[in-house]
Amino acid sequence: MAIEEAAKPSPIPPYPEKPEYPTEIFYGVEIPECWKFQHSKPEYLTEMFHGVAVDGSCSCIPVQAQFVEDADGDEEGEDAYGDGFDNNPMSTGTRKRGSSTTDTTTSVAKKSKALLLNKAIQELQSDIKELQYDIKELQFGIKDANQNLHFRSNKAIKEKQEKEEVDQQIDRCLRMAMECGATEQSEEYFMATTLFEKEYNRKIFCKFNTAEGRFMWLKRWCQRSRG
DSSP states (O other): OHHHHHHSOOOOOOOOOOOOOOHHHHHHHTOGGGGGGSSSOOTTHHHHTTTOOOOSSSOOOOOOOOOOOOHHHHHHHHHHHSSSSOOSSSOHHHHHHHHHHHHHHHHHHHHHHHHHHHHHHHHHHHHHHHHHHHHHHHHHHHHHHHHHHHHHHHHHHHHHHHHHHHHHHHHHHHHHHHHTTOOTTSHHHHHHHHHTTSHHHHHHHHHOSSHHHHHHHHHHHHHHHHO
């Protein structure tokens, strides 16, 4: 009889009911991550889940992670290795140090790349400034060359016009000398070709009103040249 009583399973104690808290305390104790939602829903909630079917299967709220140490696992680990030390190739501290070293190496590499990039940009900007300066000098040189070319061209045109005008004056004076009686074989015509080289003599010859006056003027020059 005692054996039968001992074999009977012990009754399961009833699961304690959760105490009922007021709304503010409930949000703070049971679901502290949702205490912001106790008065109203978040704004723009409809827009955030627009076009998404929400059934609650994948919904979660980020909370502070809680880690529970597995005493049994630690003991098994110690028994497995026998010496109570973690003989893994990389322990937790080593992994942390390795990660830190990797981050530091990556940071140094990024800084080096940034320095090289900044140096390349500065050199490029310096080359651009020198090129702009050379372009300005070239533009000034082209402008001066154009001005000199324009000046020389105008000067040549002016000299040509003056020469043509002198030739026209000489032709006119020689024609007037022939009209007043100085033939091409005469001494007066030869004197006219010498005198009309100067502008002053051409102007004086043209100021005579009569052909006789012009001829006498040429004749007196011939007499003066004979002495």
